[in-house]
Amino acid sequence: MKNSLNEVLTDENVIKLETVKPFLNNKELQDNLSAFLLNRFDENIKSFEKYLPDIFQKFVNYLPVRKFKFFCTDNGIPNLVFADNNEILYKYIDPILFCKIQVETWLKTKVNQIYFTEEEDLYGQFTLKYNNPIAKLVSALKQQTDTPSIQECQALPFTTVFGIGLGYPLAEILEKIEIDNLLIFEPNCDLFYASIYAFDWKNLLEYSFQNNKSINIFTGFQINSFHQVLDDFFRIRGNFQIGCFATYIHYQSHEIRNILDLFNQRIKIINFSTGFFDDILFGLSHTCNTLLNKRKFVKNASLPQKYKNYPVLIIGSGPSLDKDLPFLRKNQDKALIVACGTAIDSLYHAGIHPDFYANTERVPEIVQALSVINDENFFDDIFIMCTNVTHPHLLSKFKHHAIFGKVDEPYYMRLCEFLDDFVRIQYAQLMSPLVGNMGVSGILHLGFENLYLFGLDNGKKQGQQKLHSQNTVLYNQIGHKETTDYNELNHLVPGNFGDMCQSGVLYDESRESISYLLRKFQDKNSEIRCYNCSDGAFIQHTLPLHSSDVADDFDAKEQLDKKDFFNYLTNVRSFYLKVNEQTVNNIFKTQTFKKICNEIKEKFSFSYSTKKECLVNIYVLQKFLVTTCENKENEFYVTLIMGNIQMTLISIINLLYLEKNEIQCLKKIKKIIEIFNDFLTEAPDIFDYIPNYIMGRHRDFFKNGKLGKDMPHCKAPLLPPEPSILKNKFDDPVKHFVKRYG
Secondary structure (H helix, E strand, O other): OOOOHHHHOOOOOEOOHHHHHHHHOOHHHHHHHHHHHHHHHHHHHHHHHHHOHHHHHHHOOOOOOOOEEEEOOOOOOOEEEEOOOOOEOOOEOOHHHHHHHHHHHHHOOEOEOOOOOOOOOOOOOHHHHHHHHHHHHHHHHHHHOOOOEHHHHOEEOEEEEEOOOOOHHHHHHHHHOEEOEEEEEEOOHHHHHHHHHHOOHHHHHHHHHHOOOEEEEEEOOOHHHHHHHHHHHHHHHOHHHHHOEEEEEOOOOHHHHHHHHHHHHHHHHHHHHHOOHHHHHHHHHHHHHHHHOOOOEEEOOOOOHHHHOOEEEEEOOOOOHHHHHHHHHHHOOOOEEEEEOOHHHHHHHHOOOOOEEEOOOOOOHHHHHHOOOOOHHHHOOOEEEEEOOOOHHHHOOOOEEEEEEOOOOOOHHHHHHHOHHHHHEOEOOOOOOOHHHHHHHHHHHHOOOEEEEEOOOOOEEOOOOOOOOOOOHHHHOOOOOOOOHHHOOOEEEEEEOEOEEEEOHHHHHHHHHHHHHHHHHHHHOOOOEEEEOOOOEOOOOOEEOOHHHHHHHHHOOOOOOHHHHHHHHHHOOEEOOOOOHHHHHHHOOHHHHHHHHHHHHHHHOOOOOOHHHHHHHHHHHHHHHHHHHOOHHHHHHHHHHHHHHHHHHHHHHHHHHHOOOHHHHHHHHHHHHHHHHHHHHHHHHHHOOOOOOOOOHHHHHOOOOEOOOOEOOEOOOEOOOOOOOOOOOOOOOOOOOOOOOO
8 A cells, every 4th residue: 555645656656648548449448437437427417416406407418628538547447538638637547546645645734723812902892802711711722732633633514625636535535534514616617527427426425415414516616706605605504614624625726726815815704704793783883873863875876977987096095106196186186086094194195185085994093093184174075985884973074975885784684674765875895894995896886987096005015115105194103003913914916017015814805805896897887997006916807007107198188077076976876864763773672682692592502521512512503593594583683693603613613623631622612601601691781772882982881991791701801991093293284285286
């Protein structure tokens, strides 16, 4: 028995075309192989029809794009050769032996674990009140324990396979390790089709479904749909799967590398996509406040043709902005200008007046960021472009509002159900994670077709020191920190004009969201153009152009009638809803939420005597959550705390695979459950503060200076001091805004 890949990859084991020809010419051998393959395909395709009908429909009459021919040597194991270049798929006499050794090597690698660490509480958040003690428990164990190998685990809740070839590695993997949820990505449809002839899918499918194992197969899909595939999977199966998982790569290709990169990026942030209790309550209260204060929302309508071709300059505060300031000064009256986040600071100090200020955040410190601008009148003619979760204090800073609906908030559809006019609001997709996303999304959803990006660097070019424009006072003079753990620059990506750009997870997600949104809009409207003039990271579906490349075009443009457009936006395209406080209060029922919390608490307090029982009970809890969400009324209340539930389950999964002593492991898990049950007990009390649980002002509900109550297994921490991003005093010489053109 060979015991390493090096032993398999010796000259005598490598198969060449000259070696294959005698077998291809052996009629009896190939006839027997053909009969075997046809019989196996017939059995497999019937099994797909029974268990995975989507796969059946796709491949029952499939015609390969690249022609191939099966063959076998005297060992009888199917292999194939491609007709166009005589390339052999498995270049070894025994493909199954090769796969076996590859899998055995993989089994010795470490599992992947996403886990949480203690986090500083800047605001007073119940999520951190309860999760920090849990994270502390897991972190202490992690410091003392090595991450286990895949074979040490013996069983895993979740494994992803990238590429299956003819399917042979699947048999080897499942023979060695028990997998509860198997996710298979094979971008090459031809190979998957070939595997239906060669591999025993019938046996695998029967085993999976008879033993309540989940198997999900995705073939030949578009990369742009990958996020949705993952999100749908975790929504049903639970984010807790990422507490311990393995990734197997059978072969390398450009498509697999792309999918793997997306997978690794998405998996790091998958649990944050659900939202957490505090964020949801803050966003809900901000939305209610916005409704009650009669702020204007953007109406779902088409943009008149005369405005569609207006050039729109969407501006971020990346370091490349500085070199384009002369162009922007000169042409600021010939285009609509969107200042994304701190770009408004840069533009103010450069003498450029924006028409829109794009914001995505719900935190109160944004008002502090704007306080670096001395001239209060500067904001009078600027529309804030944002979503319904924006902090009320920030909205009050502006006289004009263009508020979009944030449709992915858990309460959004509930408001549509109870407030007739809420459905008339224009929602904006993919307006996060960064303010540049809000700028691009808002402008596209308004209906504009001619976009230019400046200073949307999504990182910084290699060799640059600063992450923001030199004209941004907040970072350069006030001393606000440029980087955090969330936007750490830890890898390189292609630059917009060549070279490489330092980037990070959030910047990657920002670029992908812009790219996906542009493609989606361009598929519907081929007139949409997006020119990326930023000297930062390359963004797909944009055209890289220097400002000098478009200078002549702008020289020929006339000034825009901005007053006419703003009259349209104010009086035609936006509206406020007639809502009173009693209407809002009737939408949200604390007693219903309390009932749901008690039901979840009862399910959460599962009994177990082994690790395996604990894992089985987690699956039972997840199924209960999914089933409960099938009821429309219950779905809203479950979703309020779904992120917190999954975060807690991730920590439990961490413990199941880190703590080798079963008795100690179960004791620690019991402690986690007790802490989380305290959260479920206190959560309805906090929910009762809706619709007045406004971020920052929520402190007023806690008169004793502590975050809520002391609970049996979790004491209430002191409320932190109110955060300030203004670190240094600065006597800004720009007391009043002056528009500059030179």
